[in-house]
Amino acid sequence: MKATALPQSQEPARLPAGIWKIVSVAAIGSFMSQLDATIVNVSLPDLVTTLHAPFSVIQWVVSGYLLALALTLPLSGWLVGRIGGRAVYLGCFGAFTITSGLCALAWSASSLITFRLLQGMAGGLLAPMAQMMVARAAGSHLPKVASAVTMPVLLAPLLGPVVAGAILSVASWRWIFLLNLPFGLLALVLAVLFLPDDRAEVRPRSLDMTGLALLAPALIFLLYGTDHAGQLLGPISLCGALLLFVAYFRWAQRKGDSALIDLRLFHTPAFSAAAMTMFLLNGVTFAGQMLLPVWLIHACGVSSDRTGLFMLPLGLGMMCTYPLMGHLTDRFGIRRLTSCGALCACVGSLLLAVLAYTGLNVGILAIALFLRGAGIGTVGIPAMSAGYASVARPDIPMATTALNIVQRMGGPTITTLCATFLGWRLSAAVVSHPVSTIFTETFGLLCAIHGLLLIATLWLPSWLPKK
Structure with a gap:
């Protein structure tokens, strides 16, 4: 069924009192959990030497954390219903801070991996809790404030290696984890002061x-x-x-x-459309981030240390659109804004397919990546807002769990699809099918998935409901 258009809001109402305090606390949690996903990567060689373990074992310091992030994600909705979002957030942040200290005290590879697993289990709830708290507090104003939570999540994986490199230049790897302690304690104090008591909304149910x-x-x-x-x-x-x-x-x-997750949430057309949009959006985002460096290095001859510079317009495009989401959503509505963003990202990816066939042109590449980044940045926040707006307030915790799981599935699923297709075409390559043609076909597959994303946005509601 096609989602029915929701009534257009007239004059934008004033933001709820205290919303920016809640957003600031939520942003810290999301930022720290995502920062720790990549900050350890630079220290892996040091860990191999210091802890006297092979790389095949030490790599679980990173892999174990990423897997643990997913382990506790399904529990978020149940925990909020059991003890309240404020209590869950405080507990997870406290556990994340304590396990960071334990990681710094690790005496062996096995102890560090164990503590990283515990850290990941606590960190896995911070991002969905941040989304849920902001969605509850902001209501229909979510597009105006969501960028303040989303931007740190995007920046954290990029800043992780930079921060780690700076620390390792003057101190040991243990300080990578000790860095979390002062920020964690500060965030706990701010959470106690700023987060509203939501125990009245607790709806205990059996696990x-x-x-x-x-x-x-x-x-x-x-x-x-x-x-x-x-x-x-x-x-x-x-x-x-x-x-x-x-x-x-x-x-x-x-x-x-x-x-654990009530599938009847997906009976609401707007929620299903939002979930599918977020699945495809996360998929094309991560698939593109996988394909671009491979193409630049292996087909265009760009050195690995310069690849990041070539991809800067992608992040710039996202950063330019995120702060404008609130105004643009009020002006154009959900469906028109997201469909234009999806079309913009598709055009950018189509230009990449053209470049893969004709050869690298730095100017056109910058335009393509900026269009792709701006388009991707225009879709995510309005789609998420539409998903939250389509469910009743008591169902927001479960909706948060469902949307996060669906979104997280999109990245690895579509990335694997594109990587498998690329690997298959490269393994079957012959003289009549040069590398340029193979990458053109792979970017063409990515464009087709962008087309599915565009179709999904057309099923989103036109406007957010007035609440």
Whole structure:
């Protein structure tokens, strides 16, 4: 069914009192959990030497953290219903800060990996909790404030290696984790002062243990399988993930609103359209970030140390659009804004396909990446806002869990699809199919997925409801 148009708001109402205090606390949590996903990468050689362990073991300091982020994600909705969002956020931030200190005190590779797993389990709830708290507080004003939470999440993975390099130039790897302690304590104080008491909205319900036992491993198998797609365990993990997702789907249908995630949320056309949009958006974003460096290095001869400079217009495009989302959403509405953004990103990706065929032109590449970044930045926040606006306030915690899971699945799924296609074409390459043609075809596949994203945005509501 096509989503019915929601009534257009007239004069934009004033933002709720205290919203920026809540946003500031939420942004710190999202930023720190994402920063720690990449900040350790630079220190891996030092960890191999200091902890006397092979790289195959030390790499689990990073991989284990990323997998642990997904492990606790399905629990977020249930925990909020059980003890309240404020209590969950304070508990997770406290656990994240404590485990950061434990990581700094690690005496062996196994102890560091164990503490990183615990850190990831706490950090996995910080980002969805931040979204949920801001969505609750902002209501229909979400597009005006969401960029303040989303921007740090985008910047954190980019800043991680830079911060780590600066620390390692003057101190040991332990200070990478000790850095979290003062910021964590400051954030805890701010959370106590600024976050509203939401215990009145608590709706305790029993934990769906069967659903958790199906959904959490499914997410881990999906992430592990896509990261190791070229190895034997990769396809096996992906098959296991598919079976577990199917099993959870059947289980949740029987459980109804007592399931870990109530699938009836997806019966609302606007919520389904928002979820599909976020799935495809995350997919084309990560797939593009995978394909671009490979193309620049292997097909265009760009050195690896210059690749980041070539990709700067992509981030610049995103940063230019995010601060404008509130005004643009009020002016043009959800559907028109997101469809224009999706079309803009598709045109940018189409230019990449043309460049892959004709050869690198730095000026056109900059235009293509800026268009792609601006388009991607224009879709995410309005789509997320439409998803939250389509559910009742008591269902926001469960909607947060559902949207985060669907969004997180999009990245590895579509990245693996594009990587598998590229690998297949490269392995079958002959003289009549040069590398330029192969990358053109792969970017063409990415453009086709952008087309699906454009179609998905057309099913979003025209306007956010007035609340």
